[in-house]
Amino acid sequence: MPDFPYLDDQxxxxxxxxxxxxxxxxxxxxxxxxxxxLKTTMAxxxxxxxxxxxxxxxxxxxxxxxxxxxxHKFEDSGLEKCVGCSLCAAACPADCIRVVAAENxxxxxxxxxxxxxxxxxxxxxxCIFCGYCEIACPFDAITMGHDYEMADYGxxxxxxxxxxxxxxxxxxxxxxxxxx
Amino acid sequence: xxxLADTQFVEAxxxxxxxxxxxxxxxxxxxPVMTVVERKLIGRFQHRYGPNRVGPFGLLQPLAxxxxxxxxxxxxxxxxxxxxxxxxxxxxxxxxxxxxxIIPWGDVQGGVGLYGIDVPIGxxxxxxxxxxxFYGLLLGGWSSGSKYSLLGAMRGAAQLISYExxxxxxxxxxxxxxxxxxxxxxxxxxxxxxxxxPQIVGFVVFMxxxxxxxxxxxxxxxxxxxxxxxxxxxEYGGMRFGSFLMVEYLEIIVVCGVAAAMFLGGWxxxxxxxxxxxxxxxxxxxxxxxxxxxxxxxxxxxxxxLMTLGWKVLLPLATLNVLVTAVLVVxx
Numbered sequence: 021m022p023d024f025p026y027l028d029d030q031x032x033x034x035x036x037x038x039x040x041x042x043x044x045x046x047x048x049x050x051x052x053x054x055x056x057x058l059k060t061t062m063a064x065x066x067x068x069x070x071x072x073x074x075x076x077x078x079x080x081x082x083x084x085x086x087x088x089x090x091x092h093k094f095e096d097s098g099l100e101k102c103v104g105c106s107l108c109a110a111a112c113p114a115d116c117i118r119v120v121a122a123e124n125x126x127x128x129x130x131x132x133x134x135x136x137x138x139x140x141x142x143x144x145x146x147c148i149f150c151g152y153c154e155i156a157c158p159f160d161a162i163t164m165g166h167d168y169e170m171a172d173y174g175x176x177x178x179x180x181x182x183x184x185x186x187x188x189x190x191x192x193x194x195x196x197x198x199x200x
Numbered sequence: 201x202x203x204l205a206d207t208q209f210v211e212a213x214x215x216x217x218x219x220x221x222x223x224x225x226x227x228x229x230x231x232p233v234m235t236v237v238e239r240k241l242i243g244r245f246q247h248r249y250g251p252n253r254v255g256p257f258g259l260l261q262p263l264a265x266x267x268x269x270x271x272x273x274x275x276x277x278x279x280x281x282x283x284x285x286x287x288x289x290x291x292x293x294x295x296x297x298x299x300x301x302i303i304p305w306g307d308v309q310g311g312v313g314l315y316g317i318d319v320p321i322g323x324x325x326x327x328x329x330x331x332x333x334f335y336g337l338l339l340g341g342w343s344s345g346s347k348y349s350l351l352g353a354m355r356g357a358a359q360l361i362s363y364e365x366x367x368x369x370x371x372x373x374x375x376x377x378x379x380x381x382x383x384x385x386x387x388x389x390x391x392x393x394x395x396x397x398p399q400i401v402g403f404v405v406f407m408x409x410x411x412x413x414x415x416x417x418x419x420x421x422x423x424x425x426x427x428x429x430x431x432x433x434x435e436y437g438g439m440r441f442g443s444f445l446m447v448e449y450l451e452i453i454v455v456c457g458v459a460a461a462m463f464l465g466g467w468x469x470x471x472x473x474x475x476x477x478x479x480x481x482x483x484x485x486x487x488x489x490x491x492x493x494x495x496x497x498x499x500x501x502x503x504x505x506l507m508t509l510g511w512k513v514l515l516p517l518a519t520l521n522v523l524v525t526a527v528l529v530v531x532x
Binding site: 060065067 | 241244245247248249497513
């Protein structure tokens with residue numbers, strides 16, 4: 021490098037240039053590349069479609085996918101896990117959870133604790149599905165489910181009440197298989 | 201002196217009428233199927249299904265499209281020239297249907313030639329009639345009163361003169377070998393060997409020019425939906441737009457039919473005589489598949505590249521092909 025004495029050898033980068041366009045070689049290369057392109061698309065044709073026909077087939081979700089919330093009951097006693105502490109509502113950054121607590125009356129207990137949630141509403145049109153409510157809950161009473169089909173025609177229909185959140189979802193969202 | 205087509209063969213008038221109606225009905229049944237087949241194939245080329253909602257396998261999609269186009273309002277831009285604006289989409293349909301007449305579907309069987317008409321000038325008729333389509337394109341683009349349409353029309357005209365010559369010269373080799381201008385006679389001459397083998401250069405040049413002639417990718421310069429918003433079709437809507445689209449497929453059928461007859465042995469194939477039109481259709485659809493395949497693969501060329509390819513590559517190649525063929529035919 022006599023012209024650039026200040027450059028080290030390792031600073032010099034070889035510049036790769038393509039062949040000049042035009043001429044017989046250019047025509048040959050263009051033709052060859054065209055055939056290569058045709059081969060590529062034909063391979064895609066043979067592989068077959070990869071799209072998922074959505075309403076009939078559904079994309080499987082991961083186990084930790086944060087979909088619509090679920091409220092839980094104890095499996096043995098059938099009592100609600102939620103004790104109406106409102107920690108989820110406090111943690112919610114979108115402020116979409118409304119909890120009104122009430123005292124449990126002995127004889128007709130609703131929850132396992134002293135109090136229960138008389139009103140438990142989640143406004144799903146405001147929810148951002150961050151999962152903070154799930155983390156805040158001391159009794160694992162609320163978790164994020166796997167349902168993601170929540171579109172509806174009215175905003176009032178998107179306010180989910182306690183009964184709706186406790187119910188099993190109508191359709192199960194497929195889960196991803198191991199290693200999928 | 202080359203023998204011209206057999207002009208002594210005469211058919212009754214009612215046979216001619218029935219033949220033309222049958223050809224018209226069959227081809228216009230194929231065109232909508234082609235649109236949905238093309239969309240489905242392009243989908244497959246891109247890892248997806250294509251239309252599959254309307255009817256079984258989406259086969260009723262063209263019907264839905266047609267209904268949508270027909271039920272639209274037939275508007276006209278304020279700056280358009282009324283008569284020419286309406287004439288624009290009509291001329292290409294006319295030329296496409298007229299060009300269908302010379303495609304041979306089979307030999308003379310039971311006193312009926314399985315083709316529209318075997319004119320003595322044969323392939324010249326195809327060029328004469330096929331070029332009328334560009335009048336429609338030019339008139340439509342120019343009379344719309346829009347600069348995009350005008351640009352698309354000008355591009356179409358320039359493309360036509362650069363590719364029509366190569367197209368004619370590419371066919372000339374096969375005509376010299378067949379010893380006749382008539383498509384029926386050229387198919388007869390391919391009993392021993394299909395002309396695609398000795399005329400491979402002519403075949404490739406013809407297909408390339410055919411892409412340009414039918415305004416298909418990679419030569420869809422007059423339409424160029426990305427830069428010219430459909431070019432000469434910009435200001436058209438409803439069924440006028442639909443007929444431009446229909447003509448595109450009609451022209452593909454015509455070009456593929458001529459290519460199949462001139463280079464792929466036309467109706468020649470094993471089996472009894474009544475299978476001849478089926479063989480012809482199969483060969484045509486093989487070529488149509490190539491059209492769709494190329495559309496799914498290649499991007500649009502730049503305009504100067506298009507012109508360079510036409511004038512500097514295809515034209516010399518086709519000329520050379522004709523010269524070599526002529527010398528070889530004379531010598532042997």
